[in-house]
Amino acid sequence: MxxxxxxxxxxxxxxxxxxxxxxxxxxxxxxxxxxxxxxxxxxxxxxxxxxxxxxxxxxxxxxxxxxxxxxxxxxxxxxxxxxxxxxxxxxxxxxxxxxxxxxxxxxxxxxxxxxxxxxxxxxxxxxxxxxxxxxxxxxxxxxxxxxxxxxxxxxxxxxxxxxxxxxxxxxxxxxxxxxxxxxxxxxxxxxxxxxxxxxxxxxxxxxxxxxxxxxDPAHIQRYLDVIYAREERLLALLASGPKNLDEITAAGIIYGGRSLADGAWELTLSERVMMGKHLQRLEGLGTVRQEDGLYHLVES
Ligand SMILES: [Zn+2]
Incomplete structure (x- = not known):
């Protein structure tokens, strides 16, 4: 049972x-x-x-x-x-x-x-x-x-x-x-x-x-590390040149570009919202800046 x-x-x-x-x-x-x-x-x-x-x-x-x-x-x-x-x-x-x-x-x-x-x-x-x-x-x-x-x-x-x-x-x-x-x-x-x-x-x-x-808190650490791995992939994408949110979404960093509905939800929309949140966070950290809808990597 x-x-x-x-x-x-x-x-x-x-x-x-x-x-x-x-x-x-x-x-x-x-x-x-x-x-x-x-x-x-x-x-x-x-x-x-x-x-x-x-x-x-x-x-x-x-x-x-x-x-x-x-x-x-x-x-x-x-x-x-x-x-x-x-x-x-x-x-x-x-x-x-x-x-x-x-x-x-x-x-x-x-x-x-x-x-x-x-x-x-x-x-x-x-x-x-x-x-x-x-x-x-x-x-x-x-x-x-x-x-x-x-x-x-x-x-x-x-x-x-x-x-x-x-x-x-x-x-x-x-x-x-x-x-x-x-x-x-x-x-x-x-x-x-x-x-x-x-x-x-x-x-x-x-x-x-x-x-x-x-x-074992290592389970939590591994889960947490997925966030940073997504961020690394986003930074690598921007390192190849400035991108707008459509292009970043199309790269499928989180969902691998699958345009599939999961129940009522369209994963492209989830990808877009989650990437938007990563960009916002990176802007806050000063790693990324946005100009006219294009996200640029800030050279350090
Ligand atoms: Zn939930």
Whole structure:
């Protein structure tokens, strides 16, 4: 039934997008973090004894996919991302500037979110903040505000069980995703450094085949290094001459130039937004300067 157990924590694997792995806390208060893994298993657990609380690490569809199956449970979410749970326009608003998305794309999203994700607006019952302790019975989780992937992204530290659920700081080989309007590379780096300093035996993450890794901070360092490797490739590209954002996007530094839709998302748009964030960061560091839409390497 479970893919990992420690104390009263149970790990339930999901599969491909739009699912993710879930953490089920089988304590006095039964709770599921990110109920988007295996609908059948989650409902079977709920049938035995109701799940009273559902928690979302952040407001992305592949984390709240099955929220609607638990209408009577309390919903706990990050204070900073509550709006996206209340209203679908606020939900979409977190991803891109309105001018970035044409009507056709927006219509495709509406269909996907109504039919596949079954988005239902919902008022959260508790707004979570950094440093809060969530008590489920014997099991206690400390809320860690770990922004970067999304502005209100949360991780959960279970000190007794020596486990850390990192959600979408997911430690996959691909590296971190920071392709939304509110994503931040610098925050991603700071959050990863913060969680790397926590001494645990096991990391649980929301994606990847296993989703369970031993608590070796080297896993986090490797993931962090992907950010710097992308940056190195961008600098090498600019070393061959100034480029505009279209040309940089077409180079496919992150996605290898694949123009594929992944669920509702067009990866070219993610590539563009993420490259834009790298350029912004490099401009801040004084390594790159922009003139008339062209990005130049600053000779040192
Ligand atoms: Zn996410």
């Amino acid at each position: 479970y893919d990992f157990e420690r104390g009263k924590i149970r790990f339930i694997r999901g599969g491909k997008y739009p699912t993710c792995h879930s953490v089920f806390i089988d304590d006095e208060v039964r709770a599921v973090i990110d109920p988007a893994s295996d609908e059948g298993k989650l409902l079977a657990i709920h049938c035995q004894r109701p799940i009273q609380v559902i928690i979302n690490s952040h407001c992305h569809e592949d984390h709240f996919l099955f929220n609607s199956r638990f209408p009577d449970a309390d919903l706990w979410v990050s204070r900073l991302e509550a709006a996206g749970f209340r209203d679908i326009d606020d939900f979409f608003d977190q991803f891109y500037e309105s001018g970035d998305v044409d009507e056709e794309t927006r219509a495709a999203w509406d269909t996907f979110f109504t039919e596949v994700v079954q988005y239902q607006p919902r008022e959260p019952d508790r707004l979570l903040e950094d440093g809060e302790d969530l008590v489920f019975g014997e099991t206690r989780a400390r809320v860690l505000h770990t922004p970067g992937h999304s502005p209100g992204h949360l991780a959960f530290h279970f000190p007794e069980e020596r486990a850390l659920y990192l959600a979408d700081l997911d430690l996959v080989k691909f590296g971190p995703y920071y392709g939304d309007k509110g994503s931040s590379i610098d925050d991603t780096i700071a959050s990863l450094r913060r969680v790397a300093a926590i001494d645990v035996d096991v990391y649980l993450v929301a994606h990847g085949k296993e989703g369970v890794l031993d608590g």
